[in-house]
Amino acid sequence: MSLFGKRESTLEMLVDGKFVCTECNKLLHLANYTPLVAGQCEHCHKVNFIPMKVGDFFLIGPLGGGGMGAVYRSLSVNSTGEYAVKVLPRSGLTDADLIGNLQSEARVANALSPHPCLANLVDSGFADGEHYMAMEFIKGERLDSQIERLSKLPEFDVLLIGLRLLSALAHIYSCGYLFRDMKPQNVIVSADAGAFLFDFGICMSLEDSLIDHGDTIVGSPIYFPPERILGEGERGCSEIYSLGMVLYFAISGSNYFTAKEIDAIARQHVRNARLSTMEHKLKDISPDIATIIDRMIRRPMDERYQTFAEVERDMTRSLQTRLNPASAA
Protein backbone atom coordinates (compact mmCIF):
# COMPACT_ATOMS: atom_id res chain seq x y z
CA MET A 1 0.00 0.00 0.00
CA SER A 2 1.34 3.42 -0.85
CA LEU A 3 1.65 5.96 1.89
CA PHE A 4 -0.22 8.37 -0.37
CA GLY A 5 -2.87 5.79 -1.22
CA LYS A 6 -5.82 5.02 1.01
CA ARG A 7 -5.97 8.15 3.06
CA GLU A 8 -8.15 6.95 5.91
CA SER A 9 -6.24 3.79 6.66
CA THR A 10 -2.93 5.61 6.29
CA LEU A 11 -4.08 8.20 8.78
CA GLU A 12 -5.43 5.57 11.14
CA MET A 13 -2.09 3.79 11.20
CA LEU A 14 -0.18 7.02 11.70
CA VAL A 15 -2.39 7.92 14.66
CA ASP A 16 -1.48 4.49 16.07
CA GLY A 17 2.19 5.32 15.61
CA LYS A 18 2.68 3.02 12.61
CA PHE A 19 3.23 3.25 8.88
CA VAL A 20 3.55 0.81 6.01
CA CYS A 21 6.71 -0.02 4.06
CA THR A 22 6.13 0.94 0.43
CA GLU A 23 7.93 -2.22 -0.72
CA CYS A 24 6.94 -5.13 1.54
CA ASN A 25 3.74 -3.59 2.99
CA LYS A 26 4.74 -4.60 6.52
CA LEU A 27 3.84 -2.38 9.43
CA LEU A 28 6.66 -0.31 10.86
CA HIS A 29 6.69 1.65 14.13
CA LEU A 30 7.38 5.36 13.93
CA ALA A 31 9.08 5.24 17.31
CA ASN A 32 11.87 3.08 15.85
CA TYR A 33 12.89 5.66 13.26
CA THR A 34 14.21 9.19 13.03
CA PRO A 35 11.41 11.26 11.45
CA LEU A 36 11.59 13.32 8.25
CA VAL A 37 14.53 11.41 6.81
CA ALA A 38 14.91 8.29 4.73
CA GLY A 39 14.82 5.14 6.85
CA GLN A 40 15.40 1.52 5.90
CA CYS A 41 12.59 -0.96 6.43
CA GLU A 42 13.67 -3.47 9.08
CA HIS A 43 12.16 -6.28 7.00
CA CYS A 44 13.07 -5.65 3.36
CA HIS A 45 15.58 -2.77 3.74
CA LYS A 46 13.64 -0.61 1.30
CA VAL A 47 14.26 3.07 2.00
CA ASN A 48 11.07 4.87 3.11
CA PHE A 49 10.34 8.44 4.05
CA ILE A 50 9.66 8.49 7.80
CA PRO A 51 6.53 10.50 8.69
CA MET A 52 6.27 12.82 11.66
CA LYS A 53 3.39 14.18 13.73
CA VAL A 54 3.18 17.93 14.30
CA GLY A 55 0.05 19.13 16.03
CA ASP A 56 -2.95 17.89 14.04
CA PHE A 57 -0.82 17.01 11.03
CA PHE A 58 1.19 14.04 9.88
CA LEU A 59 4.01 15.01 7.54
CA ILE A 60 4.17 12.21 4.97
CA GLY A 61 6.51 13.30 2.22
CA PRO A 62 8.93 16.08 1.27
CA LEU A 63 7.77 18.86 -1.05
CA GLY A 64 10.71 21.24 -0.98
CA GLY A 65 12.50 23.80 1.08
CA GLY A 66 15.86 25.18 1.96
CA GLY A 67 17.85 26.69 4.78
CA MET A 68 14.89 28.61 6.21
CA GLY A 69 12.55 25.63 6.46
CA ALA A 70 11.31 22.50 4.78
CA VAL A 71 7.82 21.87 3.45
CA TYR A 72 6.10 18.49 3.64
CA ARG A 73 2.98 17.04 2.14
CA SER A 74 0.70 16.35 5.08
CA LEU A 75 -2.56 14.84 6.28
CA SER A 76 -4.71 16.29 9.02
CA VAL A 77 -6.46 14.25 11.69
CA ASN A 78 -9.24 16.84 11.75
CA SER A 79 -10.15 17.31 8.11
CA THR A 80 -9.95 15.70 4.73
CA GLY A 81 -7.61 16.80 2.01
CA GLU A 82 -3.92 17.40 2.02
CA TYR A 83 -1.82 20.22 3.35
CA ALA A 84 1.66 21.64 2.95
CA VAL A 85 3.30 21.98 6.35
CA LYS A 86 6.48 23.98 6.81
CA VAL A 87 8.80 23.20 9.72
CA LEU A 88 12.28 24.36 10.60
CA PRO A 89 15.32 22.54 9.19
CA ARG A 90 16.49 19.77 11.51
CA SER A 91 19.71 21.66 12.19
CA GLY A 92 17.88 24.83 13.20
CA LEU A 93 15.11 23.74 15.55
CA THR A 94 16.25 26.13 18.28
CA ASP A 95 17.66 28.86 16.07
CA ALA A 96 15.97 32.05 17.26
CA ASP A 97 16.29 33.76 13.86
CA LEU A 98 14.73 30.84 12.00
CA ILE A 99 11.94 30.57 14.56
CA GLY A 100 11.29 34.29 14.25
CA ASN A 101 11.25 34.07 10.45
CA LEU A 102 8.77 31.21 10.45
CA GLN A 103 6.50 32.97 12.94
CA SER A 104 6.70 36.15 10.93
CA GLU A 105 5.86 34.30 7.71
CA ALA A 106 2.88 32.68 9.42
CA ARG A 107 1.64 36.07 10.65
CA VAL A 108 1.89 37.52 7.14
CA ALA A 109 0.21 34.47 5.60
CA ASN A 110 -2.60 34.80 8.13
CA ALA A 111 -3.05 38.45 7.24
CA LEU A 112 -3.23 37.61 3.53
CA SER A 113 -5.48 34.54 3.68
CA PRO A 114 -7.86 33.78 2.13
CA HIS A 115 -7.38 34.62 -1.52
CA PRO A 116 -8.14 32.38 -4.51
CA CYS A 117 -4.66 32.85 -5.97
CA LEU A 118 -2.65 32.18 -2.81
CA ALA A 119 -1.76 29.01 -0.97
CA ASN A 120 -3.75 30.02 2.09
CA LEU A 121 -2.72 29.52 5.70
CA VAL A 122 -4.65 26.81 7.53
CA ASP A 123 -2.91 26.67 10.90
CA SER A 124 0.32 27.64 12.62
CA GLY A 125 1.93 27.42 16.03
CA PHE A 126 4.14 25.20 18.14
CA ALA A 127 3.33 21.55 18.83
CA ASP A 128 5.24 18.32 19.43
CA GLY A 129 8.45 20.31 19.77
CA GLU A 130 8.09 21.90 16.34
CA HIS A 131 7.30 25.37 15.12
CA TYR A 132 5.13 24.98 12.05
CA MET A 133 2.80 26.60 9.58
CA ALA A 134 0.24 24.64 7.57
CA MET A 135 -1.00 25.83 4.20
CA GLU A 136 -3.35 24.54 1.56
CA PHE A 137 -1.70 21.92 -0.60
CA ILE A 138 -2.18 22.95 -4.21
CA LYS A 139 -2.12 20.04 -6.61
CA GLY A 140 -0.31 21.12 -9.72
CA GLU A 141 3.02 21.87 -11.26
CA ARG A 142 5.49 24.59 -10.44
CA LEU A 143 5.53 27.22 -13.16
CA ASP A 144 9.25 26.81 -13.81
CA SER A 145 8.79 23.05 -14.29
CA GLN A 146 5.87 23.63 -16.62
CA ILE A 147 7.82 26.09 -18.73
CA GLU A 148 10.77 23.71 -18.82
CA ARG A 149 8.51 20.85 -19.89
CA LEU A 150 6.70 22.81 -22.61
CA SER A 151 9.62 25.07 -23.64
CA LYS A 152 7.30 28.07 -23.40
CA LEU A 153 3.65 28.76 -22.73
CA PRO A 154 0.96 29.95 -25.17
CA GLU A 155 0.28 33.67 -25.01
CA PHE A 156 -3.31 33.12 -23.90
CA ASP A 157 -2.17 31.02 -20.93
CA VAL A 158 0.43 33.60 -20.02
CA LEU A 159 -2.23 36.30 -19.93
CA LEU A 160 -4.43 34.16 -17.69
CA ILE A 161 -1.56 33.34 -15.36
CA GLY A 162 -0.52 36.98 -15.40
CA LEU A 163 -4.00 38.17 -14.39
CA ARG A 164 -4.20 35.61 -11.60
CA LEU A 165 -0.82 36.51 -10.17
CA LEU A 166 -1.62 40.18 -10.56
CA SER A 167 -4.76 39.61 -8.53
CA ALA A 168 -2.69 38.00 -5.77
CA LEU A 169 -0.11 40.80 -5.80
CA ALA A 170 -2.81 43.49 -5.73
CA HIS A 171 -4.43 41.76 -2.77
CA ILE A 172 -1.11 41.48 -0.91
CA TYR A 173 -0.47 45.17 -1.59
CA SER A 174 -3.92 46.18 -0.36
CA CYS A 175 -3.22 44.24 2.84
CA GLY A 176 -0.17 46.45 3.38
CA TYR A 177 2.59 44.17 2.09
CA LEU A 178 4.88 43.54 -0.86
CA PHE A 179 5.45 39.90 -1.85
CA ARG A 180 9.03 40.57 -3.05
CA ASP A 181 9.73 37.04 -4.23
CA MET A 182 7.86 36.71 -7.49
CA LYS A 183 9.56 33.96 -9.48
CA PRO A 184 8.35 30.89 -11.38
CA GLN A 185 9.55 28.67 -8.54
CA ASN A 186 7.00 30.31 -6.22
CA VAL A 187 4.02 29.73 -8.50
CA ILE A 188 1.95 26.56 -8.73
CA VAL A 189 -0.20 26.08 -11.80
CA SER A 190 -3.06 23.72 -11.01
CA ALA A 191 -4.67 21.20 -13.32
CA ASP A 192 -7.64 23.55 -13.86
CA ALA A 193 -5.23 26.30 -14.94
CA GLY A 194 -5.37 28.20 -11.67
CA ALA A 195 -2.19 30.00 -10.59
CA PHE A 196 -1.20 30.20 -6.95
CA LEU A 197 1.51 32.11 -5.17
CA PHE A 198 3.19 30.55 -2.17
CA ASP A 199 6.16 31.24 0.13
CA PHE A 200 5.70 34.50 2.00
CA GLY A 201 9.16 34.24 3.57
CA ILE A 202 10.45 37.62 2.41
CA CYS A 203 7.17 39.52 2.33
CA MET A 204 7.61 42.96 3.81
CA SER A 205 5.28 45.66 5.03
CA LEU A 206 4.90 48.66 2.73
CA GLU A 207 6.57 50.89 5.31
CA ASP A 208 9.62 48.64 5.66
CA SER A 209 9.92 48.17 1.92
CA LEU A 210 10.59 51.87 1.45
CA ILE A 211 13.71 51.63 3.59
CA ASP A 212 17.17 50.84 2.23
CA HIS A 213 18.16 47.57 3.89
CA GLY A 214 21.85 48.11 3.28
CA ASP A 215 23.85 45.08 2.25
CA THR A 216 21.03 42.63 2.88
CA ILE A 217 19.64 41.79 -0.54
CA VAL A 218 17.33 38.81 -0.67
CA GLY A 219 15.35 37.33 -3.54
CA SER A 220 16.10 36.07 -6.99
CA PRO A 221 18.25 38.51 -8.97
CA ILE A 222 16.81 37.39 -12.28
CA TYR A 223 13.39 38.59 -11.18
CA PHE A 224 13.78 41.16 -8.42
CA PRO A 225 13.62 44.83 -9.36
CA PRO A 226 16.72 46.96 -9.87
CA GLU A 227 15.72 49.28 -7.04
CA ARG A 228 16.43 46.47 -4.57
CA ILE A 229 20.09 46.47 -5.63
CA LEU A 230 20.26 50.24 -5.59
CA GLY A 231 18.59 50.48 -2.19
CA GLU A 232 16.00 52.91 -3.53
CA GLY A 233 13.07 51.37 -1.69
CA GLU A 234 10.30 49.37 -3.32
CA ARG A 235 6.72 50.12 -4.24
CA GLY A 236 3.83 48.44 -6.02
CA CYS A 237 5.54 48.96 -9.37
CA SER A 238 8.47 46.86 -8.08
CA GLU A 239 6.11 43.90 -7.86
CA ILE A 240 4.87 44.71 -11.36
CA TYR A 241 8.47 44.61 -12.58
CA SER A 242 9.06 41.13 -11.13
CA LEU A 243 5.81 39.82 -12.55
CA GLY A 244 6.80 41.21 -15.95
CA MET A 245 10.06 39.27 -15.77
CA VAL A 246 8.18 36.09 -14.87
CA LEU A 247 5.72 36.57 -17.74
CA TYR A 248 8.60 37.19 -20.14
CA PHE A 249 10.15 33.90 -19.03
CA ALA A 250 6.84 32.10 -19.47
CA ILE A 251 6.13 33.47 -22.93
CA SER A 252 9.63 33.18 -24.36
CA GLY A 253 10.98 30.17 -22.48
CA SER A 254 14.12 31.99 -21.42
CA ASN A 255 14.95 34.59 -18.83
CA TYR A 256 15.19 38.20 -19.89
CA PHE A 257 18.69 38.32 -18.47
CA THR A 258 20.80 35.46 -19.68
CA ALA A 259 24.00 36.15 -17.76
CA LYS A 260 24.80 33.32 -15.44
CA GLU A 261 26.69 35.33 -12.89
CA ILE A 262 24.62 37.21 -10.36
CA ASP A 263 26.99 40.16 -10.52
CA ALA A 264 26.49 40.37 -14.26
CA ILE A 265 22.74 40.26 -13.81
CA ALA A 266 22.99 43.02 -11.26
CA ARG A 267 24.98 45.14 -13.67
CA GLN A 268 22.40 44.58 -16.40
CA HIS A 269 19.62 45.44 -13.99
CA VAL A 270 20.94 48.87 -13.16
CA ARG A 271 22.09 49.89 -16.59
CA ASN A 272 20.09 52.96 -17.42
CA ALA A 273 19.72 52.22 -21.08
CA ARG A 274 18.83 48.59 -21.64
CA LEU A 275 20.77 47.10 -24.54
CA SER A 276 17.95 44.85 -25.62
CA THR A 277 14.68 46.56 -26.16
CA MET A 278 11.42 45.48 -27.72
CA GLU A 279 13.03 45.21 -31.15
CA HIS A 280 15.22 42.40 -29.86
CA LYS A 281 14.03 40.43 -26.89
CA LEU A 282 10.33 41.05 -27.34
CA LYS A 283 10.25 40.74 -31.13
CA ASP A 284 8.73 37.24 -31.23
CA ILE A 285 5.85 38.17 -28.92
CA SER A 286 2.56 39.64 -30.14
CA PRO A 287 2.82 43.44 -30.11
CA ASP A 288 0.08 44.01 -27.53
CA ILE A 289 1.64 41.65 -25.00
CA ALA A 290 5.15 42.85 -25.81
CA THR A 291 4.02 46.41 -25.08
CA ILE A 292 2.56 45.35 -21.74
CA ILE A 293 5.67 43.43 -20.66
CA ASP A 294 7.94 46.20 -21.85
CA ARG A 295 6.06 48.71 -19.70
CA MET A 296 6.16 46.36 -16.72
CA ILE A 297 9.95 45.91 -16.78
CA ARG A 298 11.18 49.40 -17.51
CA ARG A 299 14.29 50.21 -15.50
CA PRO A 300 13.11 53.67 -14.26
CA MET A 301 10.28 53.13 -11.81
CA ASP A 302 8.29 56.09 -13.08
CA GLU A 303 8.22 54.70 -16.63
CA ARG A 304 6.51 51.49 -15.50
CA TYR A 305 2.86 50.89 -14.86
CA GLN A 306 2.20 52.56 -11.53
CA THR A 307 -0.81 50.54 -10.40
CA PHE A 308 -1.97 46.94 -10.62
CA ALA A 309 -5.24 48.20 -12.05
CA GLU A 310 -3.45 49.65 -15.11
CA VAL A 311 -1.75 46.33 -15.89
CA GLU A 312 -4.97 44.45 -15.28
CA ARG A 313 -6.85 46.70 -17.68
CA ASP A 314 -4.35 46.15 -20.51
CA MET A 315 -4.00 42.41 -19.89
CA THR A 316 -7.75 41.96 -19.76
CA ARG A 317 -8.07 43.83 -23.04
CA SER A 318 -5.50 41.54 -24.67
CA LEU A 319 -7.26 38.50 -23.28
CA GLN A 320 -10.64 39.67 -24.56
CA THR A 321 -9.15 40.37 -27.97
CA ARG A 322 -8.10 36.74 -28.14
CA LEU A 323 -11.40 35.45 -26.83
CA ASN A 324 -13.43 37.61 -29.17
CA PRO A 325 -11.37 39.15 -31.99
CA ALA A 326 -14.34 41.30 -33.04
CA SER A 327 -14.04 43.20 -29.77
CA ALA A 328 -10.58 44.41 -30.74
CA ALA A 329 -12.08 47.32 -32.62
Next chain:
Amino acid sequence: MDITMDQHDGIGLVNLSGMLTSDTSEFVRARVQSWYEQQDSPNVVFDLSRLDFMDSTGLGVLMAILKMINEKSGQMRIASMQKKPSTLLSITRAYRVLDIYDTVDAAFASFQKQIDETKAE
Protein backbone atom coordinates in the same frame (compact mmCIF):
# COMPACT_ATOMS: atom_id res chain seq x y z
CA MET B 1 -19.90 53.48 -5.43
CA ASP B 2 -23.04 53.06 -3.36
CA ILE B 3 -23.61 50.59 -0.54
CA THR B 4 -26.82 49.74 1.21
CA MET B 5 -26.98 47.30 4.07
CA ASP B 6 -30.02 45.64 5.50
CA GLN B 7 -31.25 42.48 7.15
CA HIS B 8 -33.88 39.99 5.96
CA ASP B 9 -35.06 37.01 7.98
CA GLY B 10 -32.03 37.25 10.22
CA ILE B 11 -29.57 37.32 7.31
CA GLY B 12 -27.56 40.37 6.36
CA LEU B 13 -27.93 41.78 2.86
CA VAL B 14 -25.33 44.09 1.32
CA ASN B 15 -26.00 45.78 -2.03
CA LEU B 16 -22.97 47.11 -3.89
CA SER B 17 -23.45 49.26 -6.95
CA GLY B 18 -21.00 51.04 -9.25
CA MET B 19 -17.29 50.21 -9.40
CA LEU B 20 -15.38 48.21 -6.81
CA THR B 21 -11.77 49.23 -7.50
CA SER B 22 -8.71 50.54 -5.70
CA ASP B 23 -10.44 53.93 -5.55
CA THR B 24 -13.45 52.62 -3.66
CA SER B 25 -12.19 49.51 -1.88
CA GLU B 26 -11.25 51.14 1.41
CA PHE B 27 -14.60 52.90 1.59
CA VAL B 28 -16.42 49.60 1.05
CA ARG B 29 -14.27 47.71 3.51
CA ALA B 30 -14.77 50.31 6.25
CA ARG B 31 -18.53 50.66 5.69
CA VAL B 32 -19.22 46.94 5.65
CA GLN B 33 -16.98 46.32 8.64
CA SER B 34 -18.63 48.93 10.86
CA TRP B 35 -22.09 47.67 9.86
CA TYR B 36 -21.19 44.02 10.35
CA GLU B 37 -19.81 44.58 13.84
CA GLN B 38 -23.29 45.66 14.94
CA GLN B 39 -25.11 42.70 13.41
CA ASP B 40 -26.57 39.85 15.44
CA SER B 41 -26.56 37.38 12.58
CA PRO B 42 -23.17 36.35 11.22
CA ASN B 43 -24.42 35.37 7.74
CA VAL B 44 -24.45 37.82 4.84
CA VAL B 45 -25.56 37.84 1.20
CA PHE B 46 -23.86 40.27 -1.18
CA ASP B 47 -26.15 41.39 -3.98
CA LEU B 48 -23.86 42.42 -6.84
CA SER B 49 -26.54 42.87 -9.49
CA ARG B 50 -25.72 46.56 -9.73
CA LEU B 51 -21.95 46.22 -9.50
CA ASP B 52 -20.71 47.26 -12.94
CA PHE B 53 -17.02 46.58 -12.52
CA MET B 54 -14.57 45.06 -10.07
CA ASP B 55 -10.78 44.87 -10.33
CA SER B 56 -8.28 42.77 -8.37
CA THR B 57 -8.14 45.20 -5.49
CA GLY B 58 -11.93 45.04 -5.31
CA LEU B 59 -11.74 41.27 -5.24
CA GLY B 60 -9.22 41.61 -2.40
CA VAL B 61 -11.80 43.59 -0.44
CA LEU B 62 -14.34 40.82 -0.86
CA MET B 63 -11.71 38.42 0.47
CA ALA B 64 -11.03 40.64 3.47
CA ILE B 65 -14.75 40.82 4.20
CA LEU B 66 -15.05 37.05 3.78
CA LYS B 67 -12.29 36.61 6.33
CA MET B 68 -13.98 38.97 8.77
CA ILE B 69 -17.26 37.07 8.44
CA ASN B 70 -15.59 33.66 8.78
CA GLU B 71 -13.81 34.81 11.92
CA LYS B 72 -17.24 35.38 13.47
CA SER B 73 -18.31 31.90 12.35
CA GLY B 74 -20.48 33.42 9.67
CA GLN B 75 -20.85 32.64 6.00
CA MET B 76 -20.86 34.89 2.98
CA ARG B 77 -22.76 34.35 -0.27
CA ILE B 78 -22.25 36.28 -3.49
CA ALA B 79 -25.28 36.67 -5.74
CA SER B 80 -26.43 38.09 -9.08
CA MET B 81 -23.11 39.02 -10.57
CA GLN B 82 -22.94 40.95 -13.81
CA LYS B 83 -20.70 39.74 -16.62
CA LYS B 84 -17.65 41.96 -16.05
CA PRO B 85 -17.09 41.23 -12.35
CA SER B 86 -17.99 37.63 -13.03
CA THR B 87 -15.20 37.39 -15.60
CA LEU B 88 -12.66 38.45 -12.99
CA LEU B 89 -13.95 35.80 -10.59
CA SER B 90 -13.66 33.19 -13.34
CA ILE B 91 -10.14 34.24 -14.28
CA THR B 92 -8.95 34.15 -10.69
CA ARG B 93 -10.88 30.95 -9.93
CA ALA B 94 -12.47 32.85 -7.05
CA TYR B 95 -15.26 30.30 -6.78
CA ARG B 96 -12.63 28.21 -4.98
CA VAL B 97 -13.17 30.36 -1.91
CA LEU B 98 -16.40 32.24 -2.60
CA ASP B 99 -19.93 30.82 -2.58
CA ILE B 100 -21.54 32.25 -5.68
CA TYR B 101 -25.27 32.07 -6.51
CA ASP B 102 -27.20 33.11 -9.58
CA THR B 103 -29.80 35.08 -7.65
CA VAL B 104 -30.24 36.71 -4.27
CA ASP B 105 -33.22 34.44 -3.65
CA ALA B 106 -31.09 31.36 -4.27
CA ALA B 107 -28.46 32.63 -1.84
CA PHE B 108 -31.08 33.27 0.85
CA ALA B 109 -32.66 29.88 0.16
CA SER B 110 -29.30 28.17 0.72
CA PHE B 111 -29.06 29.76 4.15
CA GLN B 112 -32.64 28.76 4.92
CA LYS B 113 -31.90 25.19 3.83
CA GLN B 114 -28.94 25.12 6.19
CA ILE B 115 -31.11 26.32 9.05
CA ASP B 116 -33.78 23.70 8.26
CA GLU B 117 -31.17 20.93 8.11
CA THR B 118 -29.70 22.00 11.42
CA LYS B 119 -33.16 21.96 13.03
CA ALA B 120 -33.86 18.51 11.58
CA GLU B 121 -30.71 17.10 13.20
